Amino acid sequence: MRNMVLDWLFEGQNIARLGKGLLLTAQISLLSVAFSCVFGTLFGLLLRSRNRLLRFAGRLYLETVRIVPILVWLFGFYFGLSVWTGVHIDGLWVCVWVFTLWGVAEMGDLVRGALESVEKHQTESALALGLSRRQVFVYIELPQSVRRVLPGAINLFTRMIKTSSLASLIGVIEVVKVGQQIIENSLLTVPNASLWVYGLIFILYFLCCWPLSLLAARLENKWEH
Numbered sequence: 001m002r003n004m005v006l007d008w009l010f011e012g013q014n015i016a017r018l019g020k021g022l023l024l025t026a027q028i029s030l031l032s033v034a035f036s037c038v039f040g041t042l043f044g045l046l047l048r049s050r051n052r053l054l055r056f057a058g059r060l061y062l063e064t065v066r067i068v069p070i071l072v073w074l075f076g077f078y079f080g081l082s083v084w085t086g087v088h089i090d091g092l093w094v095c096v097w098v099f100t101l102w103g104v105a106e107m108g109d110l111v112r113g114a115l116e117s118v119e120k121h122q123t124e125s126a127l128a129l130g131l132s133r134r135q136v137f138v139y140i141e142l143p144q145s146v147r148r149v150l151p152g153a154i155n156l157f158t159r160m161i162k163t164s165s166l167a168s169l170i171g172v173i174e175v176v177k178v179g180q181q182i183i184e185n186s187l188l189t190v191p192n193a194s195l196w197v198y199g200l201i202f203i204l205y206f207l208c209c210w211p212l213s214l215l216a217a218r219l220e221n222k223w224e225h
Contacts, residue, residue: 014182021178022204024092028174029161031096036103036160037153043104044111058108065105071166073098078170091172099160106156114149115141147219154216158209165205175201 047058065073078094081087118141126136168177179197186193 017178017182018175018200018204021173021175024172025161025164025167025174026208028092028095028099028164028167028172029157032099032103032160032164033157035096035100036107036156039100040104040107041111043108044115047108047112048115062105062109065102070098070102070163071169073101074166074170091167091170094170095164095167095172099164102163103156103160107153110149110152110156111145114145114152117148118144151216151220154212154219158212158216161208161212162205175204 043058043061046054047062049055049058074094077098078089078091081089081094122140123136126140127133131139164174165176167174168180171177173181179201183193183197190196
């Protein structure tokens with residue numbers, strides 16, 4: 001029975017299709033992570049702005065993204081924008097936009113927290129010695145903040161990779177959607193196809209996320225001691 005299932009998995013284009021779906025998942029994740037790193041860092045600096053209006057706007061954006069489920073954002077952008085603008089937007093780019101909005105908010109809060117965790121006496125001493133605010137940021141706050149924000153940022157990126165599976169709900173043919181199609185086409189010939197296909201998808205996600213989780217834990221342990 002096991003040999004028959006393995007033959008079925010490797011016959012035709014099943015494995016190749018899962019590979020293409022995984023590449024699309026990786027494309028969505030990598031684009032979202034890259035944009036989140038850049039704009040999330042800038043957003044974190046905005047959250048520390050001395051301008052109360054900017055801080056309020058940033059906090060409102062952060063809480064709005066956190067409160068509204070990601071699936072609602074996906075449906076809103078995918079179906080809502082086509083109705084409001086009359087332009088159909090590809091599901092892949094809708095996913096990138098939504099995951100970037102989420103990633104920017106979370107990354108920004110991580111950056112803000114890392115910057116604020118730098119002890120005040122360090123910045124006050126530097127200012128008293130004649131350093132400018134820019135020099136304090138570049139030579140004192142930034143180096144320490146990078147070390148403190150990296151483990152949390154890596155954990156955020158693993159969450160973004162796993163959450164990319166929601167893309168299948170708006171028709172994006174990523175790895176989970178491909179798995180569903182393979183199962184639907186094989187229900188009569190292989191009754192337990194879902195067990196094997198989802199088991200393989202589980203392994204693929206595990207292989208993508210586990211090294212990142214290990215890296216985050218290693219950095220956290222290294223920099224805490």
